[in-house]
Amino acid sequence: PNMNLVRDPRWGRAQEVYSEDPFLSSLYTAKFVSGAQQGNESKPERMQAAACCKHYAAYDTESIPVKRVNFSATVDSRNMWETYMPVFRSCVQSGQAAHVMCSYNAINGVPTCGDPKLLNGILRDQWKWSGFVVSDYDAWAQIHETHNYCPNMTCAAAVGLNAGMDQEGGG
Numbered sequence: 001p002n003m004n005l006v007r008d009p010r011w012g013r014a015q016e017v018y019s020e021d022p023f024l025s026s027l028y029t030a031k032f033v034s035g036a037q038q039g040n041e042s043k044p045e046r047m048q049a050a051a052c053c054k055h056y057a058a059y060d061t062e063s064i065p066v067k068r069v070n071f072s073a074t075v076d077s078r079n080m081w082e083t084y085m086p087v088f089r090s091c092v093q094s095g096q097a098a099h100v101m102c103s104y105n106a107i108n109g110v111p112t113c114g115d116p117k118l119l120n121g122i123l124r125d126q127w128k129w130s131g132f133v134v135s136d137y138d139a140w141a142q143i144h145e146t147h148n149y150c151p152n153m154t155c156a157a158a159v160g161l162n163a164g165m166d167q168e169g170g171g
Contacts, residue, residue: 004059004087022083026090029053033095050098053091055136056123057112058084059103069139069146072106080107085122092129099132102165104139106147114143114156119164135160138170 033051040048058073058080075084091097100123102113112118113135123129143149143156150156160168 004055022086025087026094029087030090030094033091033097037096037098047098051091051095052099052101052134053088053095053097054101055103055105056088056100056133057103057118058107059105059112069104069142071104072109072147075107089127092123092127092131097131099134100129101134101136101169102139104136104142106149111139111143111147111149111159113139113165114149114159114163116163124164132166133164134167134169135165136169138168140165140168141170 033053036049036051037047038044039046058075088100092100102115102119105112107115107118110117113133119133123131123133140156140160141153143159144151144153150159
């Protein structure tokens with residue numbers, strides 16, 4: 001599910017998300033994910049579909065104030081943990097989602113798909129999540145191409161892999 005919060009009513013994808021409330025969105029997300037991934041009656045232990053928690057994290061813009069592939073959200077620690085992280089935590093811990101999609105944007109200048117604190121640090125080490133991370137379409141390439149975080153694609157690939165990204169979601 002798209003688990004981002006509606007922070008600006010001009011956002012073009014507001015109809016895809018549950019609400020602007022982190023608590024309410026967390027409850028909906030956990031139930032949606034666990035329901036989508038449950039097995040059938042004859043084999044309840046077998047996952048029928050793998051839910052993806054997206055867009056991790058602090059992502060809620062298409063073109064306002066800048067294009068999403070160039071956007072770097074300025075987020076302080078309190079806002080990150082009280083506003084953006086509860087829904088993702090609920091998705092991976094309570095819902096036990098199979099995978100997470102890192103987003104196009106950067107947070108405080110670091111692309112989300114290349115941020116080891118977000119991917120390995122929070123998801124895997126802190127939350128003990130064992131799923132896989134996929135980038136939004138070409139977000140891995142954006143580490144180099146739009147964020148200019150790396151001088152070339154080889155560096156961008158290394159940054160993404162070392163941060164904890166498992167798969168490029170694009171072409």
